[in-house]
Amino acid sequence: MFYYTDFENELVSLVGPGVKALDIELVEVRYIPGKGSGILRILIDKPGGVTLADCEEVSHTVSDALDVADPISGHYNLEVSSPGINRPLTKKDDFERFAGQKLYIETKMPIDGRRRFKGVLKGLSDSVVKIETEKAVIDIPVELISKARLDIL
Numbered sequence: 001m002f003y004y005t006d007f008e009n010e011l012v013s014l015v016g017p018g019v020k021a022l023d024i025e026l027v028e029v030r031y032i033p034g035k036g037s038g039i040l041r042i043l044i045d046k047p048g049g050v051t052l053a054d055c056e057e058v059s060h061t062v063s064d065a066l067d068v069a070d071p072i073s074g075h076y077n078l079e080v081s082s083p084g085i086n087r088p089l090t091k092k093d094d095f096e097r098f099a100g101q102k103l104y105i106e107t108k109m110p111i112d113g114r115r116r117f118k119g120v121l122k123g124l125s126d127s128v129v130k131i132e133t134e135k136a137v138i139d140i141p142v143e144l145i146s147k148a149r150l151d152i153l
Helices: 006-021 052-069
Strands: 025-032 037-045 075-081 102-111 114-125 128-132 137-141 145-150
Touching: 006 025, 006 037, 006 052, 037 052, 052 075, 102 128, 102 137, 114 137
Parallel strands: 037 075
Antiparallel strands: 025 037, 102 114, 102 145, 114 128, 128 137
């Protein structure tokens, strides 16, 4: 997962194996700190879609792993859900898997004077995402991506 904070990468290392053991894909892990309590948001997916039972099972698995390691100080709410139709792309493999789909990307710094791009995902080559916009094919180095998602709606 290439645009996470170090803490989010630590959380992925803690909860990822348990989610994978359930034959469920860990799509995204986000920790949003708050004053009284934070939010740990986990998006999951599997072929055929995610059910409420899948979310419950992942929630229990993740809770158990987090209770043992205790990486989050203070109170937090755990949210487990499907990624939805505008699924985030968080792994390099996602850029191959979803080639041909509409895509939205935000970058950390401007490329050709822009930080936001919409177009059709053409794939990934040598850690560079290719996206075809209305005007041109744009090459976006993976390390410059701050946010990427399918752009179905």
